[in-house]
Amino acid sequence: MKKDENIGRRKERGNVVGDGRSIDFLGYCFTPTNIRIRKSIKQTFARKAKRITDEKRRREVLASYWGWCKWGHCRNLWNKLTNNDMSFADIGVSGRVTTKDGQQFFDVKKIKIDSILNLPIKVEKFQTDVKTQHGNGRHVVLIEYNGEKCKFITNSFTLKNMLDQAAKIENAFPISTVIKKRDIGGKFPDYYFE
Structure with missing residues (x-):
């Protein structure tokens, strides 16, 4: 009976998906069909996205969490917490137009x-x-x-x-x-x- 209780607790915490458990590794929870960021990272992200008011610092923090979200299947989470605040097209940023030494770059x-x-x-x-x-x-x-x-x-x-x-x-x-x-x-x- 003790084995069934443990399985029930894991289901409550969301660790059992489909036929097996998710694997928590390097900040992500991997399942056979999905990749999500760890719950604690998501909660910290939500707190920081809401709390930081300085625009420059906010962009820096959001950029670091964008790295987490883009590799996991977290587009909806990103849009919900930031109102898609890091969309480069929305703020008018395109690909590079100059090289490191300041010369014009033709991106074709x-x-x-x-x-x-x-x-x-x-x-x-x-x-x-x-x-x-x-x-x-x-x-x-x-x-x-x-x-x-x-x-x-x-x-x-x-x-x-x-x-x-x-x-x-x-x-x-x-x-x-x-x-x-x-x-x-x-x-x-x-x-x-x-």
């Missing part, structure tokens, strides 16, 4: 220059002196190709020179053009805008 798909040879493209803008795994001084060029924005990285002296010249002309971008390839001997070919 990267393509190889060979895949757009002899095809019509529209050069929107570019970033100079970009450091990549292959070296410094590259240009990242944002283009529109087949109605989709994408980018390519180049170290071609001719392409870089043509882009730099176009940048000095007022209202030069966007430019509709075609990239051509010419063999100059040696290991690497040269590219140019037609």
Whole structure:
């Protein structure tokens, strides 16, 4: 009879789900079909979300609990306690637009220059002196190709020179053009805008 009493107590506390017990590990309660944050963490979160009035500190606290909620299936809990206060879209924050060293970042798909040879493209803008795994001084060029924005990285002296010249002309971008390839001997070919 003592064994049945223990099972009854576990059911009251919510530890028995489905065919077996949940596993309490690293702040989460795992079941075969669900992941929830631990009850004590949820209660602390609710108290802090209600009590903190300083806006900067509140954002910091909510950010730490967002980490807990996003890995558990806790979206409803998050919305209930914060009124979805950390939704970046709601406060007008988008993905990164600059790199660590302050250069413009084009958050689009990267393509190889060979895949757009002899095809019509529209050069929107570019970033100079970009450091990549292959070296410094590259240009990242944002283009529109087949109605989709994408980018390519180049170290071609001719392409870089043509882009730099176009940048000095007022209202030069966007430019509709075609990239051509010419063999100059040696290991690497040269590219140019037609």
